[in-house]
Amino acid sequence: xxxxxxxxxxxxxxxxxxxxxxxxxxxxxxxxxxxxxxxxxxxxxxxxxxxxxxxxxxxxxxxxxxxxxxxxxxxxxxxxxxxxxxxxxxxxxxxxxxxxxxxxxxxxxxxxxxxxxxxxxxxxxxxxxxxxxxxxxxxxxxxxxxxxxxxxxxxxxxxxxxxxxxxxxxxxxxxxxxxxxxxxxxxxxxxxxxxxxxxxxxxxxxxxxxxxxxx
Amino acid sequence: xxxxxxxxxxxxxxxxxxxxxxxxxxxxxxxxxxxxxxxxxxxxxxxxxxxxxxxxxxxxxxxxxxxxxxxxxxxxxxxxxxxxxxxxxxxxxxxxxxxxxxxxxxxxxxxxxxxxxxxxxxxxxxxxxxxxxxxxxxxxxxxxxxxxxxxxxxxxxxxxxxxxxxxxxxxxxxxxxxxx
Numbered sequence: 001x002x003x004x005x006x007x008x009x010x011x012x013x014x015x016x017x018x019x020x021x022x023x024x025x026x027x028x029x030x031x032x033x034x035x036x037x038x039x040x041x042x043x044x045x046x047x048x049x050x051x052x053x054x055x056x057x058x059x060x061x062x063x064x065x066x067x068x069x070x071x072x073x074x075x076x077x078x079x080x081x082x083x084x085x086x087x088x089x090x091x092x093x094x095x096x097x098x099x100x101x102x103x104x105x106x107x108x109x110x111x112x113x114x115x116x117x118x119x120x121x122x123x124x125x126x127x128x129x130x131x132x133x134x135x136x137x138x139x140x141x142x143x144x145x146x147x148x149x150x151x152x153x154x155x156x157x158x159x160x161x162x163x164x165x166x167x168x169x170x171x172x173x174x175x176x177x178x179x180x181x182x183x184x185x186x187x188x189x190x191x192x193x194x195x196x197x198x199x200x201x202x203x204x205x206x207x208x209x210x211x212x213x214x215x
Numbered sequence: 216x217x218x219x220x221x222x223x224x225x226x227x228x229x230x231x232x233x234x235x236x237x238x239x240x241x242x243x244x245x246x247x248x249x250x251x252x253x254x255x256x257x258x259x260x261x262x263x264x265x266x267x268x269x270x271x272x273x274x275x276x277x278x279x280x281x282x283x284x285x286x287x288x289x290x291x292x293x294x295x296x297x298x299x300x301x302x303x304x305x306x307x308x309x310x311x312x313x314x315x316x317x318x319x320x321x322x323x324x325x326x327x328x329x330x331x332x333x334x335x336x337x338x339x340x341x342x343x344x345x346x347x348x349x350x351x352x353x354x355x356x357x358x359x360x361x362x363x364x365x366x367x368x369x370x371x372x373x374x375x376x377x378x379x380x381x382x383x384x385x386x387x388x389x390x391x392x393x394x395x
Contacts, residue, residue: 022376025302025378026378137366138366138368173376174304174368174374174375174376175368176376178365178376178377178378178379180361180365180379180382181361181365181366181379182365184358184361185361185362185365187358188326188359
């Protein structure tokens with residue numbers, strides 16, 4: 001099965017080349033490039049395609065009310081393959097999970113409390129997944145807190161049977177995580193091995209094929 | 216006079232009978248008391264014996280548990296060999312000492328000193344030309360070591376990423392998995 005990393009955010013073409021070559025070496029076959037500018041996002045897909053990877057564009061909408069998120073969603077969703085919502089309130093988290101255009105709900109470690117039974121049910125009904133980015137583990141002030149938040153989200157997602165997608169969120173090649181390390185991190189948190197494997201292979205692929213907005 | 220004699224003889228007879236009866240009753244109670252005390256003693260003995268049996272059973276159970284635990288300790292821990300390569304900044308590849316130190320520090324940060332001790336983490340092979348190596352650990356700490364390898368972002372003073380290639384049960388197969 002194809003290994004996916006649905007969140008890389010290169011800041012330049014040089015970064016994109018570095019990430020693409022390293023990801024190809026790691027065995028990753030599918031990526032989503034995050035950029036607020038759709039043209040840049042599409043330009044950054046080229047190095048990945050040259051390296052033999054499937055590359056898609058994605059945008060992350062950050063909002064504190066669902067009205068604002070909806071406005072942004074209507075405006076920018078036609079230009080991207082995947083739309084991800086990073087909620088700042090419970091209202092946004094709940095509505096985003098139900099919306100058919102939203103592929104992933106990204107929960108930062110500090111918002112682990114939103115990953116509850118009802119959120120999992122809404123995610124299942126909407127066909128979306130919960131995204132956990134590992135970038136805060138490398139750069140946050142308190143890595144232990146981030147580790148705890150990520151652990152809670154991952155365990156709850158597995159327990160409530162929500163689709164869990166683990167991503168690196170890398171902006172350069174030095175922030176990349178190998179799929180084996182991502183899976184191992186989930187297993188050492190207590191997530192079952194099969195779900196840990198699915199979080200880097202099956203779940204992102206199924207979300208990609210069912211929620212792709214363009215093409 | 217005759218009736219008086221008869222009455223006194225009857226009283227005497229009744230007195231003798233009463234004393235005989237009381238003697239018999241006291242004798243009987245004594246016997247019963249003795250029996251009760253002997254039964255109590257026997258019961259105490261049984262209880263004592265039971266206590267001994269219970270203690271012996273507990274000791275046996277403990278010893279079997281201890282034996283199980285010792286058997287677990289004695290059992291050969293399955294080793295895992297993780298083949299990896301390093302993507303590093305700059306021209307010169309990192310030295311084996313730097314690599315081992317970086318991985319051990321990461322394992323210690325993630326799993327604690329106990330994981331390092333129980334996991335018996337050790338760099339068993341390193342080729343500086345290819346910047347590839349093999350790290351050994353036990354099968355139950357494999358995932359902690361792999362996750363810790365993901366956390367390594369600096370080796371020495373340079374930026375680096377460790378990419379695990381394959382986990383194997385033998386060093387020979389792990390060597391085969393290393394990139395040429």
